[in-house]
Amino acid sequence: MKRMKRRELIFKVITYTLIFLLLFPLVVLVVWSFTKNWPWPNIIPREFGLRGIKYVFGPSSKSLKILLFSLWLSSVVTIVTLLISIPAAKALGVYDFKGRRIFKMLVLAPVIVPSVAVSMGIHVTFIRLGLANTFLGVVLVHLIPCIPYGIRILTNVFEIIGESMEMQARVLGANPVKAFLYITLPLISPGLVSAGSLIFIVSFSQYFLTFLIGGGKIITFPMLMFPYIQSGDRMMASMYSVVFIVSSLIFLVIMEKTVKTYYKAENYFYI
Amino acid sequence: MVKKLFLMLLILVLALNFAACGQGDVANVKEEDILSKDWEEILEVARGTEVNFYGWGGSQRVNNWVDTYLAGRLKEEYDITLNRVGMDIDSILNILLNEKQMNVEEGTIDIVWINGENFFTAKTNDLLFGPFTHKLPNFNKYVDKDCVEVNYDFGFPVDGYEAPYGKAQFVLVYDKTRLDKIPRNYKELLEIAKNNPGKFTYPAPPDFTGSAFVRNIIYDIVGYEQFLDMEPKKETVEKAIRPAIEYLKELKPYLWKEGKTYPATIAQLDNMFADNEVLMTMSYNPNHAVNKKKTGEFPETASTFVFDKGTIGNTHFLAIPYNAPNKAGALTVINFILSVEAQASKYDPQNWGDLPVLDNDKLNDEEREMFEKIDIGEGALPQNVLLEHRLPEMPANLIPIIEEIWMENIPVEGE
Amino acid sequence: MYKWLKPYVLLLPAMMVILGIFIFGLAMGLIQSFGYFPVVGLNKITLKYYREVLTDKTFLSSLGFSFYISLISSIMSVVIGVLLAYSIVQSESKKGIEKVIYKLPIIVPHAVAALLVYNILSQSGILARILYSFGIIGDQSEFPSLIFDKKGIGVILAYIWKAIPFTTMVVYTVLSNINDRLLEVALNLGADRRQVFWYVLLPLIMPSIFSCFIIIFAFSFGAFEVPYLLGPTSPKALPVKAYIEYNNPDLTHRPYSMVINMSLTFISVILVWLYHKSFKLISRYDG
Numbered sequence: 001m002k003r004m005k006r007r008e009l010i011f012k013v014i015t016y017t018l019i020f021l022l023l024f025p026l027v028v029l030v031v032w033s034f035t036k037n038w039p040w041p042n043i044i045p046r047e048f049g050l051r052g053i054k055y056v057f058g059p060s061s062k063s064l065k066i067l068l069f070s071l072w073l074s075s076v077v078t079i080v081t082l083l084i085s086i087p088a089a090k091a092l093g094v095y096d097f098k099g100r101r102i103f104k105m106l107v108l109a110p111v112i113v114p115s116v117a118v119s120m121g122i123h124v125t126f127i128r129l130g131l132a133n134t135f136l137g138v139v140l141v142h143l144i145p146c147i148p149y150g151i152r153i154l155t156n157v158f159e160i161i162g163e164s165m166e167m168q169a170r171v172l173g174a175n176p177v178k179a180f181l182y183i184t185l186p187l188i189s190p191g192l193v194s195a196g197s198l199i200f201i202v203s204f205s206q207y208f209l210t211f212l213i214g215g216g217k218i219i220t221f222p223m224l225m226f227p228y229i230q231s232g233d234r235m236m237a238s239m240y241s242v243v244f245i246v247s248s249l250i251f252l253v254i255m256e257k258t259v260k261t262y263y264k265a266e267n268y269f270y271i
Numbered sequence: 272m273v274k275k276l277f278l279m280l281l282i283l284v285l286a287l288n289f290a291a292c293g294q295g296d297v298a299n300v301k302e303e304d305i306l307s308k309d310w311e312e313i314l315e316v317a318r319g320t321e322v323n324f325y326g327w328g329g330s331q332r333v334n335n336w337v338d339t340y341l342a343g344r345l346k347e348e349y350d351i352t353l354n355r356v357g358m359d360i361d362s363i364l365n366i367l368l369n370e371k372q373m374n375v376e377e378g379t380i381d382i383v384w385i386n387g388e389n390f391f392t393a394k395t396n397d398l399l400f401g402p403f404t405h406k407l408p409n410f411n412k413y414v415d416k417d418c419v420e421v422n423y424d425f426g427f428p429v430d431g432y433e434a435p436y437g438k439a440q441f442v443l444v445y446d447k448t449r450l451d452k453i454p455r456n457y458k459e460l461l462e463i464a465k466n467n468p469g470k471f472t473y474p475a476p477p478d479f480t481g482s483a484f485v486r487n488i489i490y491d492i493v494g495y496e497q498f499l500d501m502e503p504k505k506e507t508v509e510k511a512i513r514p515a516i517e518y519l520k521e522l523k524p525y526l527w528k529e530g531k532t533y534p535a536t537i538a539q540l541d542n543m544f545a546d547n548e549v550l551m552t553m554s555y556n557p558n559h560a561v562n563k564k565k566t567g568e569f570p571e572t573a574s575t576f577v578f579d580k581g582t583i584g585n586t587h588f589l590a591i592p593y594n595a596p597n598k599a600g601a602l603t604v605i606n607f608i609l610s611v612e613a614q615a616s617k618y619d620p621q622n623w624g625d626l627p628v629l630d631n632d633k634l635n636d637e638e639r640e641m642f643e644k645i646d647i648g649e650g651a652l653p654q655n656v657l658l659e660h661r662l663p664e665m666p667a668n669l670i671p672i673i674e675e676i677w678m679e680n681i682p683v684e685g686e
Numbered sequence: 687m688y689k690w691l692k693p694y695v696l697l698l699p700a701m702m703v704i705l706g707i708f709i710f711g712l713a714m715g716l717i718q719s720f721g722y723f724p725v726v727g728l729n730k731i732t733l734k735y736y737r738e739v740l741t742d743k744t745f746l747s748s749l750g751f752s753f754y755i756s757l758i759s760s761i762m763s764v765v766i767g768v769l770l771a772y773s774i775v776q777s778e779s780k781k782g783i784e785k786v787i788y789k790l791p792i793i794v795p796h797a798v799a800a801l802l803v804y805n806i807l808s809q810s811g812i813l814a815r816i817l818y819s820f821g822i823i824g825d826q827s828e829f830p831s832l833i834f835d836k837k838g839i840g841v842i843l844a845y846i847w848k849a850i851p852f853t854t855m856v857v858y859t860v861l862s863n864i865n866d867r868l869l870e871v872a873l874n875l876g877a878d879r880r881q882v883f884w885y886v887l888l889p890l891i892m893p894s895i896f897s898c899f900i901i902i903f904a905f906s907f908g909a910f911e912v913p914y915l916l917g918p919t920s921p922k923a924l925p926v927k928a929y930i931e932y933n934n935p936d937l938t939h940r941p942y943s944m945v946i947n948m949s950l951t952f953i954s955v956i957l958v959w960l961y962h963k964s965f966k967l968i969s970r971y972d973g
Contacts, residue, residue, distance in 0.1 A: 007879070011777040018770045019788050022851060025802040026790055028812055032805065036567030040547040040810045040826060041818045049567055055331055060338040088700035091693035103697060105958060110708055111901055112954040113715075114908040114925055116932045117947035120369060121714030122707055127373040143703050151700060152897045153856060159893055160860065194859045198792070198852075205795040208362075215366055215379045216325055216356035222795065224328075227357045229797050231329025232538020234805070235566070241798045248793045253786065361933045368937070372725045388935035396726060396937065469827050475919045477930060532834040532918045539804070539915075546810035548826055671936055682920040 026245070033238035052239030063224055067243065070204060070221040071251055073135070077142040077203040078196050084143070085150030085195065086188075092151065093158025104155070111148045115208055123212050133215040141213045142206055146199040153198065157191030189263040196259075197252050204248055305598050310408055314349065316599035321352045323597075324604070326384025328357015332562055336623045340616055341608070349603055356380075360389045367398045367592055378594035381601040385433060386587045387425040388667040393590065394432055400591040402431025406602060409609035410434055415630035419663065420586045426499060426666030433588035434605050437617060437625035440577075440584035440657050441483050444544065444552045444560045447572040455579045457491045457518060463550075464525040470550045472527035472534065472543075475682065476674040480537035480555050483583055485677055486665055489515040491580050495662050503668040509676055516680050523681065533682065545569055555585070557657055558624030561648040565620070574650040581660035586628060615641040620648040626657070712951075719944035726937040735941040740949070747921040749953070752907055755838045755923060759845035760903040764895055766846065767853025772883070774854070775861045785858075792851045796844070800915040803844040807832040833916045840916040841923075845906050853898045860891050896965055900958050907954055924950050 032038075036049035056063045091097075092104055122141060123132065131137030165187060169179040185192075207222040214220070225240035305313065322345075328334055334355065342353040363383055370378050385393065393399050404410045414421055414435065421435055422428065445453060454460040464471045474481030489498075492515045501507060523530030527549055534540045537554070544552035545568050556562070563569035589608065591601045607613055611634065614627040627642060634642075647653060665673075721732040739745055774784055791799070806812045814829040823829055833840030864887070872882045906912075913923035922930075924946055931943035 008777055011773040014769065014773040015777050015784055018766065018773070018850070019784055022788055022791050022847065025799075025806055025847065026794075028805050029798075029802055037545065037570070039545070039570065041815050043812070043815050043819055047567060051331075051566060055335070060335060084699045084703065087696035091696035095693040097690065097693045100693075101962070103701075105955070105962075106704060107700065108900065108904060108958065109704060109712075112904045112908060112958065113708075113712060113951045114910070114928060114947050116929060117715040117944060117951065118708060118711030120365070120718070121711030123366070123369045124373055124714065125707060125710050127370060127375055132370075132375075133379050140703070140707065144708050147700055147703060148901065152901065153859075153894075156856070156860065156894045156897055160890065190859050190863055194855055197789070197855070201793050205793075211358055211362045212366060212369075216323065216358055217379050219356065223357065225795075226797065227328035227359075228331070229801060230359075230536070230538065232536065232541050233329070233331060233566070233568070234542065234801070235568070236331055237798070237801060241794065241801075244795075244798075245790065245793050249790065252789075252793075364935075368725060392935045392937055477934075528831055528834065532836070532920075534834070535914060535917075535919070542804075543808075543810065546808070548808070548810040668936070671934060671939075678920075682918075 029238050030242055032234050033242045035235060052235045056239050056243060066219055066224060067221050067247060074200050074203040077139055077146060078200045081143055081146040081150045081199045082196055085154050088151050089154030090158050093155040094163045107151045108148050110144045119212055126213055132213055133217040135218060138210055138214045138218045141209045142203045146202045149198045149202055150195045153195040154191055157188050161187050186263045189259055193256050193259050306406060313599045313602055317349060317603040319350045320597050320600040321354060322600040322604050323354045323356060323379060323381045325356045325358050325363050325380045333623055345604060345607060351600055360385060364389060364392060370594060371398055375594055377596045378592055380592045381595045381597050382604060383590045383592060385590050388670060390424050390433060391427045391667040398593055399432045400593050400595060404431045404434045407606040409606050413629040413633050425664045433590040435586050435628035436589045438586050438628055439555050440557045440661055441487055441555050441582040442557045442575045442577055444573055444575055446570055447574050450550050453576045457488055461522055464522055467550060468525045469527050472549055474537045474540050475533035475535060476677050478536050480553055482674055483555055484553055487582055490662055491578055492518055498665045501669060503672060505672055508669055508672045519681055558620055558651050561620050561624055561651045575652050577660045581662045583664055584661040585664045611638045611641060618642060619645045715944050716948055718941055719948045721941045723940055728938060735945045739942060739945045748924045748927055751921045752924045755841050756903050756907040759842050759906045760899050763846045763849035763902050764853050764899050767850045768857050771854040771857040771861055774858060788851050789855055791848050796911045799844045799848050800912050803840050803916060804833060807840055834918050836918050838917060841913050844912045844916060849902045856894050856898055857891050860894050864890060904954055908950055
């Protein structure tokens with residue numbers, strides 16, 4: 001019993017140390033977003049200021065409107081990516097077929113290839129299809145960097161649960177749609193939350209492709225934020241980052257809670 | 272197999288290119304239409320429209336000036352809605368280039384904030400609409416059309432394809448309390464670096480400001496005249512700037528981190544200066560120090576200086592893309608920016624602090640007074656000091672060559 | 687129903703996006719790397735750009751630097767990420783705030799992560815200030831050079847700061863859903879906790895670890911932001927070189943950028959393929 005306690009303590013220490021190291025930089029970020037100046041060697045800033053928060057929440061910057069639009073855009077991207085990724089992940093995780101390995105590699109291609117290499121061809125294609133400078137075009141182009149995350153994570157989930165459960169339901173007479181809705185979906189719901197969160201984050205922080213395909217007609221939050229990061233205005237950059245992080249966090253927590261309450265009972269099916 | 276694949280790809284791309292051609296030159300006809308109209312008609316067309324203004328969006332003060340003053344006044348005067356879109360010039364050029372490739376007749380961008388190499392690229396690739404400046408009443412009335420800085424942009428003829436927006440000049444920034452003597456030339460700079468090892472550096476070219484610093488050193492050592500008509504050949508340039516490269520090598524061991532590495536961007540150097548890590552920073556905006564003091568980032572004792580032999584100055588411009596959807600609106604906005612009122616508001620460091628482009632001799636007393644009464648703020652150099660120490664920019668096509676030579680010679684360790 | 691067709695049908699929507707949009711972009715990049723870029727007047731297909739880039743002596747040192755950064759970043763992220771996931775599972779408390787809060791860095795864009803690392807680890811960063819106030823260092827210059835350095839410490843730290851929570855999240859999802867009864871059975875059969883970890887849990891989470899590793903590796907191998915903002919002036923990481931060439935206002939330089947990008951892609955594919963192979967070998971050996 002004593003041994004158990006010590007073990008638990010060790011893991012608690014490891015957990016909290018690592019979490020501290022991960023969070024400390026963010027504390028500094030919050031401090032910077034209210035810092036007017038902070039010369040060496042002060043450990044806390046010499047002067048605080050509200051320039052950042054006033055500008056971000058002021059009417060002339062239109063930041064809040066653009067933030068809401070960005071959240072909406074990325075939610076659409078998340079849902080579409082999940083809809084595309086679930087069947088693909090099931091194919092890769094459950095079935096054995098010719099070319100499976102190649103497809104698995106191909107799915108990773110958007111992570112492997114630097115986006116500047118493909119951007120021109122994509123833009124030209126989108127212009128041809130009349131998708132440049134449109135909402136639909138930006139959603140489509142966001143799918144590209146998001147799909148690898150969706151498919152890889154869900155593939156791992158499908159590899160673990162396999163097809164047996166769904167097959168049982170089918171044998172017992174459920175039609176494919178019902179089997180999927182009542183058996184598979186609850187089973188993969190924790191994976192859906194992880195994948196969905198990542199997809200949302202990847203989409204929400206895109207800016208290079210949004211610039212190009214959106215052409216300035218579709219303006220997302222990172223497009224306001226990145227010029228300040230590049231110009232080194234630390235107060236503005238930090239303030240925008242804090243708003244960025246807090247709003248995505250709220251969004252993700254709501255998403256996770258919704259899925260969890262919906263599938264509460266079915267959370268113990270793994271293996 | 273590989274050959275076959277390659278051939279297929281080639282055919283695919285070619286097919287797309289051809290398919291895109293032959294969509295007619297309707298856009299050109301329209302352009303002529305607008306330029307053949309007289310000014311009153313243009314204003315009439317522009318009334319009540321939206322104008323999309325694209326350009327660098329990294330300065331809160333500049334953004335604020337455009338979003339509040341400029342947008343507000345345009346609404347009042349012409350009922351024009353100005354949409355500012357903060358976007359890198361690289362992205363803007365890529366969008367235009369790709370649209371050009373596909374012959375898109377109606378794009379999204381009405382006005383581009385541009386200059387130098389990027390203007391050179393845009394103009395040589397036919398991405399711009401024009402010549403249009405002769406149409407603007409304020410350009411005709413207030414701008415000195417014989418001035419080199421209006422007619423040439425980084426040594427490249429403007430030909431009426433862009434209108435001046437403001438003037439910039441390279442300056443060095445220091446903190447009075449931490450550095451008692453300022454270097455008047457490259458020799459004194461070396462002296463100061465030797466006395467304060469590790470306390471000076473510059474951003475690595477191709478950073479815009481770092482690259483300008485290197486050119487300034489070159490001017491200070493070998494003079495500027497020879498570069499204005501130099502052929503863009505690496506051997507020629509290398510020979511001309513050798514003394515300056517030797518100097519930078521001599522300076523290197525006394526720099527921050529012994530010159531083994533350099534800040535990648537001017538933003539990082541500014542932050543190092545704000546954090547007291549280095550004694551000097553630099554900027555291509557002469558009011559940089561004042562601006563940064565206003566936001567509280569730089570200490571109140573930060574101040575500006577230039578070399579005795581002068582520093583490089585340039586003009587930044589506004590251009591209209593070949594496929595701008597609202598050219599009449601763009602012309603109206605640019606004309607308003609060239610008004611005495613807008614230039615004076617822009618010059619006021621309370622707003623932005625950008626040097627005006629109007630010719631002093633063409634202003635009447637009342638108009639001149641609008642500029643003179645503006646308080647330029649503590650730590651900035653007055654306009655006449657800057658103008659007396661102003662050197663012309665190098666031709667744009669020499670700059671990448673110099674950056675390449677710097678990269679090959681300076682950061683590499685031990686030779 | 688054609689049963690063998692089923693997986694292909696399921697893959698179709700995803701492949702339409704990847705093949706339909708992405709591959710065309712890649713094809714255009716590839717063709718530009720051979721010097722075909724008619725809109726700026728380059729009409730000849732040539733290997734000149736490949737020859738020039740690949741024989742340039744800085745290419746190899748840049749490649750080495752990129753490889754080193756990606757490898758160290760992905761190994762450290764995966765090891766620490768799994769440790770954190772396992773620790774959270776083992777020390778699970780009822781409140782469970784630690785299950786959410788560690789994920790925060792995932793949300794932070796890479797460029798912001800670079801800014802944070804700069805704020806903390808530069809010679810005038812928070813860490814240096816703390817050491818100075820305790821009198822451990824007497825001046826900024828005594829603080830070790832952790833960013834813009836040739837060891838790429840700042841770059842690696844920015845990557846692992848972002849990637850540890852990513853790994854943890856993915857692995858934790860699997861770990862927390864493994865049925866407790868499975869572990870009880872193993873313990874009842876006399877296995878100790880260490881054995882349970884190595885022989886029961888690890889094989890189950892291995893596919894996730896594998897996925898995380900290649901995603902982190904491929905990403906850090908091909909992205910420019912972090913090494914651009916925190917890396918040394920020389921050697922530059924390969925994606926940084928490609929990015930600088932891409933932004934060269936002289937558009938006839940575009941093929942150089944594309945050659946570097948294509949080389950990056952090619953090397954990445956080879957590495958991922960080799961990793962696949964070796965992973966298969968190990969898992970076969972184990973099982």
